[in-house]
Amino acid sequence: MSSxxxxxxxxxxxxxxxxDDRAFSELVRRHKDPLFRLLRRYAGNPDDAYEAVQEAFISAWSALDRYDASRPFGAWLRTIAINKARDRSRRAAVRRLIFSSKSVDDAQAMAVHDVSIAPEQILTDGEDARRLELAISRLPANLKEPLLLTAFDGNSQQAAADILRVxxxxxxxxxARARKKLSEQLGGRLL
Structure with missing residues (x-):
């Protein structure tokens, strides 16, 4: 392997x-941080994001023989990562449904927090940033994924369309719908 x-x-x-293990290690080195940031926003939890990143790299390693070199590797890897995040999210929802001791009528579960904050504060206040991440993690997958890929991961709309196959x-x-939902959830002052 060259430099x-x-x-x-x-x-x-x-x-x-x-x-070539060194080649794959280099791919991991190049893509682990951006992939973690993407999945951190997707999951809203660093531990879940870390595990999803690991699962994505394991799946990528075992599927390298099916990688289509005409597609950018990063887009292929993000497709795998988003699928892993979706799987983890579905499993978590099932666990919550099965093991939840709170009913849907529980006042605490239904409480809406006052999160009417200015966008500038979101960038500087750690708690507000956490609220934004939580709001993003609660978006439906079909809205969350395009938002994360374009607004946060820096992909073009075309690249996001290729990754999500839409x-x-x-x-x-x-x-646009994701931004509107986030704005509603965060007091109308965001995005």
Missing amino acids: GEATSDTDLAKLAATG SVKTIETRV
């Missing part, structure tokens, strides 16, 4: 598919 950054992700993936117009619509 790290000089080798493309696609070349590293091809090398890793032949069993049209660009669908991404545009879902991001």
Whole structure:
């Protein structure tokens, strides 16, 4: 393997598919932090995000022989990661349903917190940032995923459409709906 950054992700993936552990380690090094940030916002919990990142890399390693080199490796990896986050979210929802001791009528479970905050405060106040992350994590997956991929992960709408396998117009619509829901949840002053 040649020097790290000089080798493309696609070349590293091809090398890793032949069993080159160092090539895969380089892919992990390049993608672990952005993937963690994406899944941290998705899950709203760093522990769940960390585990989903690990699961995504394990799945990617075992699926390298199916990687399509015509697609960007990062997009392929994000697709796997989002699927892992979806799976974890579904399993958590089932666990909550089965093991929850609180009823739906529980006042604490139904309480709505006063989170009417200015966007500037969200960036500076740790508690408000946590509220934003929590609000994002509670969005339905079909709204959360396009928002995270575009607004937070820096992907273009086209790249997000490719990752989620939907049209660009669908991404545009879902991001707008996600922003509207977040704005409503956070007092109308966000996004």
